[in-house]
Amino acid sequence: MTTQWDWRTGERLLALNDPEEWDAAFERGERSLGTAAIGLAFNCSLDEASPRIVRAMQLPDVAQRGFAFTAAGTAARLNSALTPELYAALRAEGVGRRSIAVNAIDDTLTFVPFRRLPTWLKCWRVVSTVRNKLDAWRLSLAYAMTDAWKAVRRR
Numbered sequence: 001m002t003t004q005w006d007w008r009t010g011e012r013l014l015a016l017n018d019p020e021e022w023d024a025a026f027e028r029g030e031r032s033l034g035t036a037a038i039g040l041a042f043n044c045s046l047d048e049a050s051p052r053i054v055r056a057m058q059l060p061d062v063a064q065r066g067f068a069f070t071a072a073g074t075a076a077r078l079n080s081a082l083t084p085e086l087y088a089a090l091r092a093e094g095v096g097r098r099s100i101a102v103n104a105i106d107d108t109l110t111f112v113p114f115r116r117l118p119t120w121l122k123c124w125r126v127v128s129t130v131r132n133k134l135d136a137w138r139l140s141l142a143y144a145m146t147d148a149w150k151a152v153r154r155r
Contacts, residue, residue, distance in 0.1 A: 005021065005025075005036070007025055007030035007031055007032050007036075008031060008032070009032070010031070010032035010035040010036075013032055013035045013036040013038075013039050014035065014038055014039045014042065015039055015042075015043065016036045016039030016040055016043065017039070017040075017043035017044060019040060019044055019048045019049070019052060022036050022037070022040060022052050023052070026052075026055060031061075031064070032064065033055075033056050033059060033064055033068075034056045034059060034061070034063070034064030034065060034066065034067030034068040034070075034071070035064070035067050036056075037049070037052055037053045037056040037067065037068050037071035038067055038070055038071040038074055040052055040053065040071065041053065041071040041072075041074040041075040041078065042074060042078070046075055046079045046081065046082070046083060047083070049071070049075060050075070050082075050083040050085055050086055051085065053068055053071045053072055053075065053086060053089075054085050054086060054089045056068030056071065057069060057072070057089050057093070062100075065100060066100055069090075069093070069100055069101050069103065069104040070103065070104065072086050072089070072090065072101075072104040072107075072108075073103055073104040073106070073107030073108065074107075076104070076107045076108040076110075076111045076112050077107055077110075077111045080111055080112055080113065080116070081112055081116055082108060082112065084118075087118050087121065090104060090105055090108065090121075091118075091120055091121075095124045095128075105121070105124070108121065109121070109124075109125050109128075
């Protein structure tokens with residue numbers, strides 16, 4: 001039975017398991033390529049899915065680019081690794097809270113062992129861990145000061 005992919009609506013594309021079909025859709029300029037990249041991450045090997053995910057990360061449609069980064073995070077979750085091309089694409093997009101790649105990078109940091117990460121991502125993990133800890137301490141101090149102020153005002 002041949003599966004009919006609905007490129008217009010994105011229906012059934014999460015089940016996409018044919019990299020050549022994705023390539024043909026890319027050549028035709030179809031919509032929902034980022035959605036289909038998630039399907040490839042679920043259903044194909046990392047080596048097959050990786051070049052398509054990287055291409056989807058460069059799509060002009062921001063929503064579909066976002067789905068491509070979701071596909072990269074999915075690949076990290078399922079394979080406990082990414083290809084050098086995917087790491088390069090994540091690095092090119094940038095790290096930080098305002099990056100479109102933030103969730104993909106977080107998934108990579110969560111599911112790829114530290115020893116397998118490239119150096120730049122190891123450094124980012126250390127920086128983000130320190131920053132998160134400082135934010136937690138700052139909030140704890142702010143809450144303690146608020147509680148102390150409330151206690152003083154009640155007297």
